[in-house]
Amino acid sequence: MKLLRILGSLWTAVAIIGTLAVMLTVSTLIESHYGTPVAQRWVYRAGWFDVFLALIAVNIICSTLTRWPFKVRHTGFIVTHIGILMVLTGSLLTRLVGVEGQILLYEGEARDRIQTSDLEVVLHRHGSAVASFRLPQAGSRRPFDLxxxxxxxxxxMVAYTDHAREETRITEGGPEAPANAALEVRLKSERAGFDGRFQLVENHPxxxxxxxxxxxxxxxxxARGLPAEPVAAGAESVAPQLxxxxxxxxxxxxxxxxTPAAxxxxxxxxxxxxRFMPDARVSADNQLxxxxxxxxxxxxxxxxxxPDGSVTPVFRFHRFPEFDSSHGRAVRAKDLEVEFRLPGGTATAAPRSGPSLFFHTDGDAWIYVSSSSRGSARGEVRPGESTPTGWMDFAFTVERTFSRAKVQRHITPAAGSGSPAAELEVLRGERQLWQGWVPEAGSVEFTDGPDRYTLGLRRVPHRLPFGLKLKDFRKIDYPGSAEAMAYESDVVLEDPSTSTVIHKTISxxxxxxxxxxxxxxxxxxxxxxxxxxxxxxxxxxxxxxxxYSGxxxxxxxxxLVFFVPPLSSLPSNARNRS
Amino acid sequence: MRSRIPLTLALLSLTLWTAPPASAADEATLRAAAVLPIQHRGQVKSFESFARQTLRLVAERSSFDKRPATLYVLDLISRPTGILDKRWIRLDLEELRAALELERGRSYYTYEEIAPAADKLVEYVRSAKAKRDADQRPSLLEQKAETLYTRMVTVRDLADGTSLRLMPDEKGAEWLSLTSLSNDDRERLARMLVAHREGRVADFVKLAGEWRNHVLSRTADTVRRKTDLEALYHRLEPFHGSWVAYLVAFAAFSILPPLRAVRWVGAAVLVAAFVLHTAGLVLRVLILSRPPVSNMYESIVFMNWVLMLSALIYALVRRQTAMLSVGALMSALVMIYGDLLPMDRSLDVLVPVLRSNYWLTIHVMTIVSSYGVYGLAMGLGHRHLILERLGRMNDARSRETSAASIFRTIQVGTLLLGIGTVLGGVWANESWGRFWGWDPKETWALITFLGYLVIIHLKTFRHMGPRALAVSSILGFLLVLMTWYGVNFVLGRGLHSYGHGSGGASWIVYYLIAEALFLTWAIGLRRRSG
Structure with missing residues (x-):
C-alpha cells in the first residue's frame, strides 16, 4: 500500500514527466549531431525506452488506484488517465506487432514484399542453405547460432556504422596470380576545379x-589488347566503307x-x-x-x-553506336555489328560520341587513346607524367599500373554520408573463421576449407498477404518548374487467398x-x-x-478537469495541505 | 502623470516612421502600376507584389531612394539600360567585399561593379553547394556569396526583360517575357513605359489601364480579383497599422491617466487594431486561397491574432481590462518582432505539402493557436512579476486573480497543444501511415506539452504559488520558442541557409538575454528584500 502511494504520488509523476522531457531534449540534440538513425537506435527504439513508457503507465495506474473508492469529483481525473493508458497501450501494440516498410515498383511491375527499415545479416553457404539473423543492438556480444x-x-556483431565508406585497394599479385590489368589514374582540371583519383580494374571481384x-x-x-595503329589519311581507302x-x-x-551494291x-x-548520310539531321517532319x-x-x-522475306529497316549512326533503330522489331538486325570506316583515319567504331580516355594494355605495354570532338591523341603511358586529354584543360597522370592486380575492399566508418555496414565475426566454436565489414549494398565472401560463404546485409523483407502492381505513375509539376505539385499511381491489388482484385489510384x-x-x-x-x-x-x-479513441x-x-468543476475537485490530501 | 506624455508621443511618432512621402502624381502612377498582372515564380501576381519582392531580395528594403518599391522598379524598367548602373545591390559583409575586390565602405553596389568578380563569386557559390551536398554548413562568406549571386541573377533578368512576364500568350497558358512579346504588344508596352519615363502621368495611367484590360482579356477572372486584392493589401499595410494601434491602445490602458474617456478611446483603438489585423489575415487567405499558416511569417501573424482574440474573450467573460492591456502590448511586440526577423513576407506560397489538406490545416492552426495562448500567459506572467516587483500587487486577492488568469490561459494552451499534436499524428497517419515518428518537431511539441503538464500538476495540487506560476509561464514559453522556431533554425542541420550566427538566431538570443535579465530583476532582487 505504501509502495502504491509512492509509485502513484504526484512527485513520482512530476519526476517521470520531467525526466522524460529532459531525455527527449537530449535525444533531439543527439539527432541533430549524429543523425536520425543514431537517435532512433539509442533512444526511441531502444528497449529501455519501452520500459520507461511502462513506468509512466505504472505511475498512472497507481495514482488512479490511490483514489479508490472513486467519487463523482474524480471523474475528470480518471477519464484523463484512462485516455493516456489507452494511447500508451495502442503505441505498444503498434511497436510490437505493427509493420511498416517501403515498396518500390517500376511501371508494369508487381511485388508482394516490402522492405522494413530493420537490417538483417544474410549468410549463404554455396551449394547449400541460407541463414539470416536480425542485426542486434549495438554493443550486444551475443553470438548467433548458425x-x-x-x-x-x-x-x-563487432561494430556497426550508419555511414560506411568503401575503398578498393589494389596490390600487385605474385607471378602465379592470374593476369588482371588495373591502373590508378589522377585527373585534374584547374578551370573546372576538378581533381580526382580513379581506379580501373579489368576483373573486379x-x-x-x-x-x-x-x-x-x-x-x-x-581495355585489354593494344589498339591497331590508326589508318594514315587516304592511305588505305578513300571511299567510306561499312x-x-x-x-x-x-x-x-x-x-x-x-557506290553501294544493289x-x-x-x-x-x-x-x-x-543510303549513306555524312551529315544526318532530323527534318521538321521527323524524317532523317x-x-x-x-x-x-x-x-x-x-x-x-x-531469308523468310520480311524486311527490316535499319538506321545506324557512327557517333551513336548504341542507338539501334530496330530495337524490339527484328532480332536479326541486332545480330549485325556495324562498323564505319571513314576517310581521314579518325574512323573506327567510335566507342561513343563524347570525350573519352582509354587505356589499352597487353599485359606489359600500356597505350592511352584520348578522344574528343577535336580529334584523338595516343601515346605510351608514362607513370607519374601529366598528359593533356584534349578536353578543356583536363590532364591525367597515371600513378600506378598493375598486370596481376589483386583487389581488396576496405570498408571503414565515415562521417556524414554512405550506407550502413556491420563488422561481423564468424566463428566455429571458439575459433574465428572470418572477421570484416559487411556493407548494406553488396556482399563479401570468405572460404572455410572447401566451403565458400557469402555474407550480405539487407533490409528485412516482409511478405504481404497480397500482391501490388503498378500500372501507371503520373507526376504533375508546378507550372514552369520541375518541382512536383502532385503525383499519383494507378495500382492493382490482388489477394489470391480471397480472390480479391482492387483497382485504385493512390495519391x-x-x-x-x-x-x-x-x-x-x-x-x-x-x-x-x-x-x-x-x-x-x-x-x-x-x-x-x-x-485515436484514447x-x-x-x-x-x-x-472535464479544466472546465467542469464538479467533476474535477482536488484529492482530499492536496486540499488539506493548502 | 506628466512624464507619461512624452512616451505616448514617442509611440505615436512611430506611425510617421514609414509613411511614404508621395506626391499626387506618384500616387496616381503607383495605383495604376500596382495592379498590372505579372507572372513571377510560377504564379500570377500584381506588379506591386513583384516589385516589393524584387526590391526586398536585391536591396533588403521596402523603399529605395525615397521611392516606394513599385515606383522604384517601374522607374528601373522604363530605363532598362540604367538598371545595371544603379547602386542597389546590397552587400553587407566586409569580408566578401574584400574578397571580390570591391570598393569598401558602401553597402550598395551596381551590377557592373560586381560583374568583373563574377568568376570568384561563382567559385564561392560552387563550394557552398558542395558543402551542402556533403551535409555541411557553408561558411558565412559562402552564404552571403550565394545571396549576392541570387541578387545578381535577379538584376540581370530584370535588365534583359526575361523576368518581366507581363502578358500571357494567345491561349492564356504561358506568360511571355519581354523578348517574346508580339510586335504589337511590345509597342503598347513601350508606349506605356515611355509615358512614365517622360513624366506624362495621365498618359501613363490611361495606357496602364488599357494594358491591364488587354492582359485580363486573355486570363481567368481570378487574376483581376487577385491583383486588386493584392493592391488593397499593400495599400492597407494591415499588420503595420495594427501594431501601431495596439501600442496606442496599450498606452491608453496602462500609461495615460486612468480616465474613463481615455479607457474608452483605448478600447475603440484596440477594436480597430483587431479588425485591421483580422482584415489582413482574411486578405491573405483570399489572395492565397489557403489558410493563413503557410510560412513562418504568417504563423507569427496568426499566433498573434489568437493571442489577442483570447485576451478579448477572457476580458469580456471575466471583465478584466488588464487582459486587454497585456494582449495589446504582446500583440504589438510579437508583430514588431515578426518584422525584425529575416523572413519571407511575400504573398508567395511554395510549400507543396500544405496543399489544401484538411487535417494538416486544422493541425497547424491548432498548434499555432496554442502558441498564441501560451504567449498571452507569458505576457500575463511578466505583468504579474513587474507589478509585484514595483510593489503594486500586495494583497493576496489580486495575486490570486492574476495567477488564476495565468493558469487558465496555460490550461487552454495545453489543451490546444495536446489536441493539435494528436491531430498532427492523425494527419501523419492519414498521409504516410505513421502516427508518431519522433521527428524533432513533434518531439519538441511533446517536450513543451510535458513541461506545461508539470506546471499544471504542481499548480493543481497547490505546490506552486502565484509568483512561481508567473515565472513558469515565462520559462514554459521558452519551450514554445524552441518548438516553433528552434527546431527549424537551431537543430536543423545544414538544411536552412540561416541558422547559427546569422540574423534570425541573433534576435532570439537578444530575447533570451533580455528575459534572463528581467527574471533576475524580478525575482533575484526581490528575494533579497523579502
Whole structure:
C-alpha cells in the first residue's frame, strides 16, 4: 500500500514527466549531431525506452488506484488517465506487432514484399542453405547460432556504422596470380576545379563494370589488347566503307558507301537500299535527311531482307553506336555489328560520341587513346607524367599500373554520408573463421576449407498477404518548374487467398486500405531510362484505433478537469495541505 | 502623470516612421502600376507584389531612394539600360567585399561593379553547394556569396526583360517575357513605359489601364480579383497599422491617466487594431486561397491574432481590462518582432505539402493557436512579476486573480497543444501511415506539452504559488520558442541557409538575454528584500 502511494504520488509523476522531457531534449540534440538513425537506435527504439513508457503507465495506474473508492469529483481525473493508458497501450501494440516498410515498383511491375527499415545479416553457404539473423543492438556480444548451415557455426556483431565508406585497394599479385590489368589514374582540371583519383580494374571481384568510369561528360576506360595503329589519311581507302559483321558466326562483309551494291548478302539475309548520310539531321517532319557532305553525323540506312522475306529497316549512326533503330522489331538486325570506316583515319567504331580516355594494355605495354570532338591523341603511358586529354584543360597522370592486380575492399566508418555496414565475426566454436565489414549494398565472401560463404546485409523483407502492381505513375509539376505539385499511381491489388482484385489510384493523402494494411504514395524516383518508379509506404498499424479513441477519451477528461468543476475537485490530501 | 506624455508621443511618432512621402502624381502612377498582372515564380501576381519582392531580395528594403518599391522598379524598367548602373545591390559583409575586390565602405553596389568578380563569386557559390551536398554548413562568406549571386541573377533578368512576364500568350497558358512579346504588344508596352519615363502621368495611367484590360482579356477572372486584392493589401499595410494601434491602445490602458474617456478611446483603438489585423489575415487567405499558416511569417501573424482574440474573450467573460492591456502590448511586440526577423513576407506560397489538406490545416492552426495562448500567459506572467516587483500587487486577492488568469490561459494552451499534436499524428497517419515518428518537431511539441503538464500538476495540487506560476509561464514559453522556431533554425542541420550566427538566431538570443535579465530583476532582487 505504501509502495502504491509512492509509485502513484504526484512527485513520482512530476519526476517521470520531467525526466522524460529532459531525455527527449537530449535525444533531439543527439539527432541533430549524429543523425536520425543514431537517435532512433539509442533512444526511441531502444528497449529501455519501452520500459520507461511502462513506468509512466505504472505511475498512472497507481495514482488512479490511490483514489479508490472513486467519487463523482474524480471523474475528470480518471477519464484523463484512462485516455493516456489507452494511447500508451495502442503505441505498444503498434511497436510490437505493427509493420511498416517501403515498396518500390517500376511501371508494369508487381511485388508482394516490402522492405522494413530493420537490417538483417544474410549468410549463404554455396551449394547449400541460407541463414539470416536480425542485426542486434549495438554493443550486444551475443553470438548467433548458425549451425543450420554448418555444425558449430556462429556469428557475432563487432561494430556497426550508419555511414560506411568503401575503398578498393589494389596490390600487385605474385607471378602465379592470374593476369588482371588495373591502373590508378589522377585527373585534374584547374578551370573546372576538378581533381580526382580513379581506379580501373579489368576483373573486379564485385564490380563487373570497374573497367569503365562514366564521369558524366566523359568516359574513362581500360581495355585489354593494344589498339591497331590508326589508318594514315587516304592511305588505305578513300571511299567510306561499312563493315557489317555477324555476331552469330563472325563473318563480315564490306560495303562501299559511295557506290553501294544493289544487294549484299550477309549471314542474316540480304542488305539492300543502302543510303549513306555524312551529315544526318532530323527534318521538321521527323524524317532523317542529309544536310551536307562533311562528316558531322555520319549515318547509314539500309533494309535487311531476311531469308523468310520480311524486311527490316535499319538506321545506324557512327557517333551513336548504341542507338539501334530496330530495337524490339527484328532480332536479326541486332545480330549485325556495324562498323564505319571513314576517310581521314579518325574512323573506327567510335566507342561513343563524347570525350573519352582509354587505356589499352597487353599485359606489359600500356597505350592511352584520348578522344574528343577535336580529334584523338595516343601515346605510351608514362607513370607519374601529366598528359593533356584534349578536353578543356583536363590532364591525367597515371600513378600506378598493375598486370596481376589483386583487389581488396576496405570498408571503414565515415562521417556524414554512405550506407550502413556491420563488422561481423564468424566463428566455429571458439575459433574465428572470418572477421570484416559487411556493407548494406553488396556482399563479401570468405572460404572455410572447401566451403565458400557469402555474407550480405539487407533490409528485412516482409511478405504481404497480397500482391501490388503498378500500372501507371503520373507526376504533375508546378507550372514552369520541375518541382512536383502532385503525383499519383494507378495500382492493382490482388489477394489470391480471397480472390480479391482492387483497382485504385493512390495519391498523396489518398491511401489504399486493405485488410488492416494501408498503402500510401510516399515518393517517386526520377526516370533513368527504365521507366518511372513509384515508391509506396505499406503499413499495418494495429494500435491506431486504440490511439485515436484514447486521444478522444484523454481530451474529454482534460476538458472535464479544466472546465467542469464538479467533476474535477482536488484529492482530499492536496486540499488539506493548502 | 506628466512624464507619461512624452512616451505616448514617442509611440505615436512611430506611425510617421514609414509613411511614404508621395506626391499626387506618384500616387496616381503607383495605383495604376500596382495592379498590372505579372507572372513571377510560377504564379500570377500584381506588379506591386513583384516589385516589393524584387526590391526586398536585391536591396533588403521596402523603399529605395525615397521611392516606394513599385515606383522604384517601374522607374528601373522604363530605363532598362540604367538598371545595371544603379547602386542597389546590397552587400553587407566586409569580408566578401574584400574578397571580390570591391570598393569598401558602401553597402550598395551596381551590377557592373560586381560583374568583373563574377568568376570568384561563382567559385564561392560552387563550394557552398558542395558543402551542402556533403551535409555541411557553408561558411558565412559562402552564404552571403550565394545571396549576392541570387541578387545578381535577379538584376540581370530584370535588365534583359526575361523576368518581366507581363502578358500571357494567345491561349492564356504561358506568360511571355519581354523578348517574346508580339510586335504589337511590345509597342503598347513601350508606349506605356515611355509615358512614365517622360513624366506624362495621365498618359501613363490611361495606357496602364488599357494594358491591364488587354492582359485580363486573355486570363481567368481570378487574376483581376487577385491583383486588386493584392493592391488593397499593400495599400492597407494591415499588420503595420495594427501594431501601431495596439501600442496606442496599450498606452491608453496602462500609461495615460486612468480616465474613463481615455479607457474608452483605448478600447475603440484596440477594436480597430483587431479588425485591421483580422482584415489582413482574411486578405491573405483570399489572395492565397489557403489558410493563413503557410510560412513562418504568417504563423507569427496568426499566433498573434489568437493571442489577442483570447485576451478579448477572457476580458469580456471575466471583465478584466488588464487582459486587454497585456494582449495589446504582446500583440504589438510579437508583430514588431515578426518584422525584425529575416523572413519571407511575400504573398508567395511554395510549400507543396500544405496543399489544401484538411487535417494538416486544422493541425497547424491548432498548434499555432496554442502558441498564441501560451504567449498571452507569458505576457500575463511578466505583468504579474513587474507589478509585484514595483510593489503594486500586495494583497493576496489580486495575486490570486492574476495567477488564476495565468493558469487558465496555460490550461487552454495545453489543451490546444495536446489536441493539435494528436491531430498532427492523425494527419501523419492519414498521409504516410505513421502516427508518431519522433521527428524533432513533434518531439519538441511533446517536450513543451510535458513541461506545461508539470506546471499544471504542481499548480493543481497547490505546490506552486502565484509568483512561481508567473515565472513558469515565462520559462514554459521558452519551450514554445524552441518548438516553433528552434527546431527549424537551431537543430536543423545544414538544411536552412540561416541558422547559427546569422540574423534570425541573433534576435532570439537578444530575447533570451533580455528575459534572463528581467527574471533576475524580478525575482533575484526581490528575494533579497523579502
Amino acid at each position: 549451425s543450420k548451415l554448418s555444425a558449430g557455426l556462429g556469428a557475432r 564485385n564490380d563487373p563494370h570497374a573497367d569503365e568510369i562514366d564521369m558524366g561528360p566523359a568516359l574513362i576506360g581500360l 563493315i557489317v559483321r555477324s555476331r552469330a558466326d563472325g563473318s563480315s562483309v564490306s560495303i562501299d558507301l559511295d 544487294e549484299t548478302p550477309v549471314s542474316a539475309g540480304v542488305i539492300r537500299n543502302v 535527311v542529309n544536310a551536307g557532305e562533311a562528316y558531322n553525323n555520319p549515318a547509314v540506312f539500309f533494309e535487311l531482307v531476311s 498523396m493523402n489518398k491511401p489504399l486500405d486493405y485488410a488492416g494494411w494501408r498503402i500510401f504514395q510516399s515518393s517517386f524516383a526520377p526516370d533513368t531510362g527504365q521507366g518511372e518508379v513509384s515508391i509506396f509506404t505499406v503499413a499495418k498499424n494495429p494500435g491506431i484505433t486504440l490511439i 486521444s478522444v477519451v484523454l481530451f474529454t477528461g482534460v476538458v
